[in-house]
Amino acid sequence: MATTALSPRAGAYPRSRVYEWLTTTDHKKIGIMYITSAYIFFLIGGLMALAIRTELAAPGTQFLNPDIFNQAFTMHGTTMVFFFVMPMLAGFANYIVPLQIGAADMAFPRINALSFWIIPVSALLLFSSFGLGGAAAGGWTSYTPLSEAKYAGIGQDFWLAGLLLNGVSSILGAINILATIFKLRAPGLTMLRLPIFVWTVLVTSVLLIFAVPVLASGLVMLFIDRNYGGAFFDPAAGGDTVLWQHVFWFFGHPEVYILILPAFGIISEVLPVFSRKPLFGYKAFVLATVSIGVLGFGVWAHHMFTTGAVFLPFFSITTFLISVPTGVKMFNWIATMWRGKLRFTTAMLFAVGFLASFLIGGLDGAFSASTPIDFALQDTYWIVSHLHYVLFGGSAFGIMAATYYWFPKMTGRFLDERLGKVQFVIMFVGAHLTFFPMHLLGISGMPRRIQDYAPNVGWQDLNLLATIGSYLIGFGTLVLLWNMFVALRGPRTAGDDPWDANTLEWATTSPPPSYNFDRLPEIRSERPLFDLKHGGAGHAPALPSGEGSQR
Amino acid sequence: MTATTDVLPTDHPVELAHGHGDGGINTALLGMLLFIASEIMFFAGLFAAYFSVRAKYGSHWPALPEGVEFAINPLVIIATLILVSSSGVIQWGLWRIRKGDRRGLNRAFALTMLMGLTFLAFQATDYVLLADEGISLNGSIFGSLFFTMTGFHGAHVLGGVIGIGIILSRGMTGQFSARNHVAVEAVSAYWHFVDVVWIFLFLTLYILR
């Protein structure tokens, strides 16, 4: 920052700004560090994705040999799931949740710092494997026995150790968030007045506490198999190799909701603000979030329909049913926009882009819940398409919306809206261009995780299209980075409440002081700031009241 | 997984909060209970692995190399009794400090620590004896499960003993009182958890088989 040299503090304190950031326990600084490092991992994971797409643009080996290719998609998946989306959402949760509930900080500030600092250490562990004999190459799912010592090199051990550490960070973070939400809410902020983002983070944290330790137990068992002669997943030594899949997906499916629920929460903050209406069906939304969390633990084996080792009807019906609460949310979001006064800021555009894209990922779910259709589509590019519609069209668009929405609060500065809209258009077109053709490739029989395909099977054009799309996404990311770079050099013009928003984080300065609030408005609904500006729930007659109003 | 001491409320983070929750449970104790919930899920993963493998083998269990027998060692029964009763002792210590009796707390925690260490010593002895009989981590699926489950439990006992040690050293300097003893609550909750896990392990690995 240009003002650093002129800062009066620089001379007055021997401790540098860097030292301050390295030792901070302020949830806002930690949140920003989470978000910054997550964006760095987004770039790393994105470069790997571009390498994969470059190789697949045409038949034959042009860019990556099978060995590097397998490492690339394994590390792409691992990076994006564990080091981009999870820390990113943890970062937003860290920054926003204490503000939205009117607290001064997290419940355990020092553990909060520890949770963050584990992330770069675990990443270092994971990525160092590239230089030490090759990274893990068994996919982000690392199915046994391919990930056993007999078939996978030392990179797999780094992968196990890295994820174990990452898991410790997630668990500690989740405990902290839950304790914060349960114990540090401002007076009057009852559970059913919590902003929806806080609710989704709450359910996510519960999922983390119940799911991540199970993965940890699997990681430990595989580590023992690989290094100390254990027999857990090795059928030759009496173990059960399908067990790994059960353990992994018992974690892995709740993980999908861990990655998407906070994005649901972000969308549920952005849509009401830019529609100038409350979230439609708040209680139903909370109920849907909780039931997704509960049902999320009963669907894991739908990843294993083709193993012939699971009870198909149970996991089929639970998977079908989990689409119901998700559908409820979709209709609630649309009803929120209905008869509103929509303002298309970049955040709003990404939120609407989220609705349009996530819908496709959600409808895909009905196909893979149907066992016979899953037999045809499992492990093909169709699955790759489905999961990216959910994770890119869903989580990543949600993250973009959050970035544009909360950037003014975090920095006091606006991201440029014109650049933002350019980025949105590039990314929206890029995402669909990348991921929609994968549906078609998968349906026609292209397996996932192959490094090459024959020129005579008709997969060439669609793969080329997907590659072009992925470069568009990459270009859109550059626009975002440029936007951030320019904005951070600009003046602080955002003000406290630039979006005319509803929740408490906008009731303090941008950026907030280290103690967050000088004073809090009275809280009588889930929109305390709206109540303050417009008379509030207690003064309903002043507002035009909806015919269908429930409360 | 065993970073238990980080969760101990050695400072007073509650003071940072100017929020006012529902009252009720102390924040640090809530943190410990949530941590215990995650620990339960970790062991649940190991138990799930055990029962999944166990179901596959039916009557051929424990699956061990030819000629190797697995029998319960009387040492283990004694160790179990010690660990289970230590839960009572630590709870007694907690009741004492709730009434403001610092000496009672210190005595109870010293005794609990001793009992925990005895348990670990007995477990180590059992490991040595089992190794002599040819049961080890590598070589059989039963051995892998047995040593992983009991080994991780042992590590948690050790973590608990360290936690108790910290409480004890703070207790000796008179840092706890009838009003201020949340760390004592947290550590004893953790110790009960370690104890309950052992009861399940003992029943699963030794009795039900």
Next chain:
Amino acid sequence: MIRVPHRARRSLKVFAVAALVALVAGACQADSPGIFPPAAVTQQGTLTQDLYTFVFAIATAIFILVEGLIVWAVLRYRRRDDRLPVQTHGNLIAEAAWTVIPALIVIALFLLSMQAQDKIEAKSAAPDVVVDVVGFQWQWTIGYGCPDSYESATNVQPGQDCDFALTGAGKQGPDLHVPTGQTVRFRLHAADVIHAFYVPRFLYKKDVIPGRVNSFEVVVEQPGTYAGQCAELCGLGHGEMFLSLTAEDRGAYDAWYAAQVEGAKATPAPTQAGAYEVHISATTAAAFDQTEVSAPADTPLAIVFENRDLTVQHNVTVLKANPDGSDAIGLPFAQPGATVTYQVPPLKAGAYTYICTIHPNMTGTLAVQ
């Protein structure tokens, strides 16, 4: 606030929609990948296809409805003044409707799926043909007429105990034959890691898992040759683990079967006396230990191949070594740790290339002087 001009926004939207429509339309051309699966060739696959079409119709209806609502909201409710809109908090009837109706739809889809699944996963008491498939890194061995013990035996190597066994030569993989109109049971065994047996035109796949025997049955109705490929990541050669499947009428199938049985009887030639021994070994899948070996011309050769690689199978195939110019394929593959001797007919002087058919990157030169 910077506002993008109205016209520019609309034209962007039109462009995006047009691009998507063009993409879908382009993808729907005949004979290229489309939004519907390729025509199923089995009875079972036809059920899947019908189910897919049904689910697709419902999904498309929901898609059009919901995207329509989104687009309508975006176009209709753009902010035009600063007055506060009506603050609607919810509507019980609407919310109940969009909970119950989707629930009924998915329960109907579930019941239809189960109905189809029961037929697709059904096993007959006595299938007409049983084919044993063994997946290994990175090829398939196919056993015909294998013993009943294969129904549950997890670690099998079809060979002398079966009527005959097929292995692939190079990248093509083996060519399985099955009769049309008859029940064929595939039993799936894995020799090392997990693979998946996937023939796209079946609209079906099943995992090939070490430590268990999976099986499924199909009745192929359309004669023809269909490509198959491993669908579960299995290591370096995963993308090249192909097979093909030829469905023909029972008569042609029987003739093919008889010829294969004849061939199997004839193959194991006894070691020729006086053959010149060439020793080759392999420790990894990266390369042979010997990349240059030599042998005298016009002498029968015996390649003694020692597979020191404890992870995967290898062989030695001498390219263009047979009198008719075809490759002398080294069969059977050498199991990890095993030593196998391959017979090669007398060669004329010159340089010959030898490769491992499973790992064509492993090459060497046989100099015949």
